[in-house]
Amino acid sequence: MKFPYRLDKFISHFAEVPRSKAKQGIKRKHVEVNGEVIIKADHSVNEGDTVTWYGESINAVGKRYFMLNKPEGYVCANQDELHATVFDLLDEPLASQLQVAGRLDIDTTGLVLITSDGDWNHVLTSPRHQKYKTYLVECEMPITDDAIEQLENGVQLHNERELTKPAKVEKLADYAIRLSIYEGKYHQVKRMLAAVGNGVAALHREAIANIVLDDALAPGEYRALTESEIKLH
Numbered sequence: 712m713k714f715p716y717r718l719d720k721f722i723s724h725f726a727e728v729p730r731s732k733a734k735q736g737i738k739r740k741h742v743e744v745n746g747e748v749i750i751k752a753d754h755s756v757n758e759g760d761t762v763t764w765y766g767e768s769i770n771a772v773g774k775r776y777f778m779l780n781k782p783e784g785y786v787c788a789n790q791d792e793l794h795a796t797v798f799d800l801l802d803e804p805l806a807s808q809l810q811v812a813g814r815l816d817i818d819t820t821g822l823v824l825i826t827s828d829g830d831w832n833h834v835l836t837s838p839r840h841q842k843y844k845t846y847l848v849e850c851e852m853p854i855t856d857d858a859i860e861q862l863e864n865g866v867q868l869h870n871e872r873e874l875t876k877p878a879k880v881e882k883l884a885d886y887a888i889r890l891s892i893y894e895g896k897y898h899q900v901k902r903m904l905a906a907v908g909n910g911v912a913a914l915h916r917e918a919i920a921n922i923v924l925d926d927a928l929a930p931g932e933y934r935a936l937t938e939s940e941i942k943l944h
């Protein structure tokens with residue numbers, strides 16, 4: 712189906728209700744297009760129109776999933792008064808329906824997932840589902856075996872009640888580790904490194920669960936996820 716749609720067909724298709732129910736709702740004044748009550752079932756709905764059905768706006772675009780290679784200097788917020796946001800890098804309609812699944816700090820680079828699917832976002836970000844986020848961490852000081860063991864077992868972060876959940880750590884060089892965690896506390900990696908007496912000189916996210924940052928994406932570029940990436944395993 713393509714725009715323009717008849718209003719009753721639009722509602723039936725995207726709100727997934729029978730056409731007869733759509734017609735009834737329109738007649739009973741439960742439908743607005745761009746803020747105006749419309750009572751004609753054959754009203755034309757154009758691309759970009761906002762249609763509400765019993766007060767809920769209807770999403771005509773379907774669920775959307777993207778990966779972005781975040782450069783430094785961008786914040787992971789829908790709007791920010793001071794800084795550019797990752798949404799400035801996206802050229803997509805209805806961007807206000809999109810949300811970041813697991814924010815990165817302004818100075819962190821790498822994989823950011825952006826979606827309109829709140830349930831999928833929850834699965835990725837809730838520690839209960841144990842979806843690992845993998846970071847390349849450049850440390851301020853040489854990383855010791857003792858620090859690696861502490862990170863693996865869980866460390867005490869400032870102002871937190873419980874130890875961090877067990878992490879996976881791979882030593883890459885004297886000053887570099889690959890760290891995988893499935894929690895996403897505020898500044899978690901930086902605070903974990905501080906807790907073992909080190910610091911983070913640079914931070915880059917390589918992967919979240921089975922979704923690995925595509926090396927064809929230059930900083931600032933993005934692409935839609937594939938079906939198999941969306942499936943999460």
Ligand code: URA
Nearest residue numbers: 815816819898900901
């Ligand atoms: N941990 C941090 O400290 N910063 C990030 O951006 C991501 C994880």
